[in-house]
Amino acid sequence: xxxxxxxxxxxxxxxxxxxxxxxxxxxxxxxxxxxxxxxxxxxxxxxxxxxxxxxxxxxxxxxxxxxxxxxxxxxxxxxxxxxxxxxxxxxxxxxxxxxxxxxxxxxxxxxxxxxxxxxxxxxxxxxxxxxxxxxxxxxxxxxxxxxxxxxxxxxxxxxxxxxxxxxxxxxxxxxxxxxxxxxxxxxxxxxxxxxxxxxxxxxxxxxxxxxxxxxxxxxxxxxxxxxxxxxxxxxxxxxxxxxxxxxxxxxxxxxxxxxxxxxxxxxxxxxx
Numbered sequence: 390x391x392x393x394x395x396x397x398x399x400x401x402x403x404x405x406x407x408x409x410x411x412x413x414x415x416x417x418x419x420x421x422x423x424x425x426x427x428x429x430x431x432x433x434x435x436x437x438x439x440x441x442x443x444x445x446x447x448x449x450x451x452x453x454x455x456x457x458x459x460x461x462x463x464x465x466x467x468x469x470x471x472x473x474x475x476x477x478x479x480x481x482x483x484x485x486x487x488x489x490x491x492x493x494x495x496x497x498x499x500x501x502x503x504x505x506x507x508x509x510x511x512x513x514x515x516x517x518x519x520x521x522x523x524x525x526x527x528x529x530x531x532x533x534x535x536x537x538x539x540x541x542x543x544x545x546x547x548x549x550x551x552x553x554x555x556x557x558x559x560x561x562x563x564x565x566x567x568x569x570x571x572x573x574x575x576x577x578x579x580x581x582x583x584x585x586x587x588x589x590x591x592x593x594x595x596x597x598x599x600x601x602x603x604x605x606x607x608x609x610x611x612x613x614x615x616x617x618x619x620x621x622x623x624x625x626x627x628x629x630x631x632x633x634x635x636x637x638x639x640x641x642x643x644x645x646x647x648x649x650x651x652x653x654x655x656x657x658x659x660x661x
Contacts, residue, residue: 396660397430397602399459399593399619400653401611402437402445403522403576405629408649411522413449420657425453427661432596434459434589436575436615438502438542439467441523457596461502461542462573462615463587466596476595478584479540484566486534488544488582491565495558497548499582501533501541508536515547518578544582555580573615581615590618608660610644610653612636627656 400406408414413421425431431453433442439460445451446458446469456469466476480488485501489510492499498516500509506528509516520527528536546562548555559572559580571585589611597607609616609623612632617639620626628640631647644652 394606395428395430395455395600395602396606396608397432397597397600398424398657398660399432399434399589399607399609399623401589401613401616401619402433402435402442404612404631404648405610405616406433406648406653407445411445413451414651416651417654417657420654421451421453424657424661425455428455429661430455430457430600430602432457432459432592434463434592434609434619436462436543436579436581436589437523438525439465440505440525443467444524459589459592459596461587462571462575462581462583463589463592463595464542464583466592475599477542478587479542480544480570480582480584482534482537482540484569485537485541485544487565488562489533491562492546492558495554495561497546497555497558499544499546501537501544503528503537503541504539506536508533508541515549518549519545519547542583546580546582547578548580549578552577575613575615588618589616590622593619593622608656610656612648625660627653629653 435442442458442460458467464478467474506526508528512529568585573581575581593607605624607623608625609619610627612629620639626640628637628643630644637643646652
């Protein structure tokens, strides 16, 4: 449980906590250390799968007591200190092949995940683009279901050249799955597919309840559409100045500087 009066800060990664070079600057890192040394909690809340969040946490040598990693838009919550999942859900197994079949009909790349790998029927331009940043190993197979034994944390559809085609696929997929799944863009090319009971905003409630932290002591920062739910759920929602207009409209405050110029440092220090 959290200490009395402790706070928790939820961070998106790309375009928010990380610079364009996928690093955390010394000034922001120092602010995070001061924030967590004061007994507060650090939480990565990302659309990336949990293994990628773990890779960022360890790769950047982050070592904050009371850290949590939330992956795949709220479908996975992992306690770093306890080395265990606090919460986990996934896309129902029976929907996975139907989603893949529909994506093929619309000629939109779509892949999913098992516990250790990206699982895809193709390794083409879209996958190569995705794996520039996401270093999770890849399985290419004609039968995706042979590689998946549990509901996957999420699926992702990628279209690099024709957003209208992606939108047509999104509309058809929403009609097929109804309210079972949420479909959100994490950037102009990536459409995240995950269970409706998840979402980044659900993480704010689940984890603050788990820790016994009141909502007024929660902070969340992001820059893209899939960050809006957590920005709205937090006691203080922060939009990056480099974020989209929709994100800025949903936030309580907007940073003065972007993710390449320590935009969050002053907010982290103010939250102590």
